[in-house]
Amino acid sequence: MSEKNKIVRLPNKVEALIPILFLLIVMITNYALGWGMDPHIPVTLACAVAMIIGKLCGYNYKEMLAAGLEAVNQSLEAIIIILLVGCLIGSFTACGTIPAVVYYGLKLFTPDVFLPFVTVLCAVVGVALGSAWTVTATLGIAFMAIGTTMGLNPALIAGAILSGACCGDKFSPLSDSTNLAAGSAQTGLFDHVAAMVTTTFPSVVIATCIYAFFSLSEVQNYDPTLANELSASIIHHYTYMSPILLIPILLIIVVAVIKMPAIPSVVLLSLIGCVFALIFQGAGISDCIEMLHYGYAAESENALFTKLVNRGGMDSMLWTNNLVIVAVAFGGILQKIGSVESLLGGLIKKVKTPFQLVVVTITTSMFCITTMCDQYLGLIIPSSMYKNNFDEMGLGRNMLSRTLEDGGTLWSPLIPWSSCGAYHSAVLGVPTLSYLPFCFMNIINPIYAIVTASWGGNILYADGSRTNMFGKLKKGHGPAGAPEEAHKKAMKALAERRTAGLCKNV
Known part of the structure; x- marks a missing residue:
């Protein structure tokens, strides 16, 4: 049969599920048997399985490969930003900025409000580090030990740590998931961060109030040894420790406010970190170049300090970017062969309002993480599925990116067989299902986003207008930010919907 006359068809629901089930079975088996396998190879194999299904449905190899490569191409800016973020983390560690955030945070420690303090400090350090994983491996371990001496339930302490760490991770321009969510939705990084204020900030405030209640009613005593040892290690290692080192953190806010594009802003901040390292810590130019590439390295008898500062560098982001590339390609192939349309096409056609779209997007993110076992897939696949729907309703691409994180980033630590769930459980020493009910931030955020959207609250439109939590x-x-064609399409749809009275007019 000639290429022109070939017949292609949608996979049936069983065929559409095969690549997803394959990945699910491999990842859960990996978790259950303790193989310790990273998700890269399973996802790559799942791409091959998806291509076999596509071949049965009439697609040829070149078409499916092109679809995977096109999906990667659309995420290329996010991939570059993630690499540069590794440089930024290395420079902020070398100059003492990230350790300064930890040092002064611990100095403000108040035992009477232990749990809310843990949540807030983990959030602040999470913004500075851009990694919930590093927060749990440093402050998380320290706070688990301190909280246990107070007679608190370890699962409750772990919940407070993860609530703060995940909140900080979401807000941080240094976070790979934050950059990936913005990149997948094809919106501006700082547009995305600003959009999360509408749902994430109220959620963390509510969660902190709940932790304050538990802290006031359950804290019995306090042993400051671990906190003091970590602070002493920071002072001992760094030549200069002063609030001046917090200036680079403030500059992150500045570049966000002036809406500087993500790549030049990350490069600029990285160079500022290098200048601070040269001036305040006595580093040399060769040290800065090595640190930008391979990360900062230090030796200490304090294990927590070692985990805190031995990080960063462009090399450190290769693991993440390798997974992003194969995961994005997997989503592109699934989209091309029609697996998504076969499984969820009927559901998409029933979506008529922003509220319904928010529910479907969050639910799909959670489904992808639960079945595919990885946070990145929970951001990438729903984005490729629904971005056209957001345009057709006249919504901003930053609303898509925000919704992806509301359902994706926060759900991942709650799944025992996901990479996030397995990691945090192992580091904190608390089973995932034990700390799950106490991760108030992770539970409240998607609920808050859905509930407020139900009455038209926190809706972000393509023209930049938005509704507050009450729908005003x-x-x-x-x-x-959005691709030019997508923005034009969304603006036209918004005008039509406002003319028809389907959404509020300014």
């Missing part, structure tokens, strides 16, 4: 429309500060 505000003008906003200009449209969020």
Whole structure:
């Protein structure tokens, strides 16, 4: 049969499920048997399985490969940013900025409000580090030990740590998941971060209040030894420790406010970190170059300090970027062969309102993480599935990216067989299903996003206008970043919906 006359068809639901089930079975088996296998090879094999299904449905290899490569191409900016973020983490560690955040945070420690303090400090350090994983491996371990001496339930302490760490991770321009969510939705990094204020900030405030209640009613005593030892190690290692070292953190806020593009802002901040390292810590230019590439390295008898500072560098992000590439390609192939349309096409056609779209997007993110066992897939696949729907409703691409994180980033630590769930459980020494009920931030955030959307609250439109939590429309500060054609499509749809009375007018 000639290429022109070939017949292609949608896979049936069983065929559409085969690549997903394959990945699910491999990843759960890996978790159950303790193989310790990273998800890269299973996802790559799942790409091959998806291509076999596509071949049965009439697609040829070149078409499916092109679809996978096109999906990677659309995420290329996010991939580059993630590499540069590794440089930024290394420079902020070398100059003492990240350790300074930890040092001064511990100095403000108040035992009477232990749990809310843990949540807030882990959130602040999470913003500075850009990694919930590093927060749990440093402050998390320290707070688990301190909280246990107070007679607190270890699962409750772990919940407070993860609530703060995940919140900080979401807000941080240094976070790979934050950059990936913005990149997948094809919106501006700082547009995405600003959008999360509408749902994430209220959620963490509510969670902190709940932890305050538990802290006031259950804390019995306090042993500051671990906190003091970590602070002493920071002072001992760094030549200069002063609040001046917090300036680079403030500059992150500045570049966000002026809406500097992500790549130049990350490069600029990395160079500022190097300048601070040269001035305040006595580093040489060769040290800075090595640190930007391979990360910062230090030796200490304090294990927590070693985990805190031995990180960063472009090389450190290769693991993440390798997974992003194969995961994005997997999503592109699934999209091309029609697996997504076969499984969820009927559901998508029933979505008529922003509220329904928020519910479907969050649910799909959770489904992808639960079945595919990886946080990145929970961001990438729903984005490729629903970004056209957001455009067709006149919504901003930053609303898509925000919704991806509301359901994706926060859900991953709650799944025992996901990479996040397995990691945090092992580091904190608490089973995932034990700390799950106490991760108030992770539970409240998606619920808050869905509930407020149900009455038209926290809706972000393509023209930059938005509704507050009560559904009252505000003008906003200009449209969020989006591909030119997508923005035109969304603006046209928004005008039509406002004319038809389907959404509020400014």
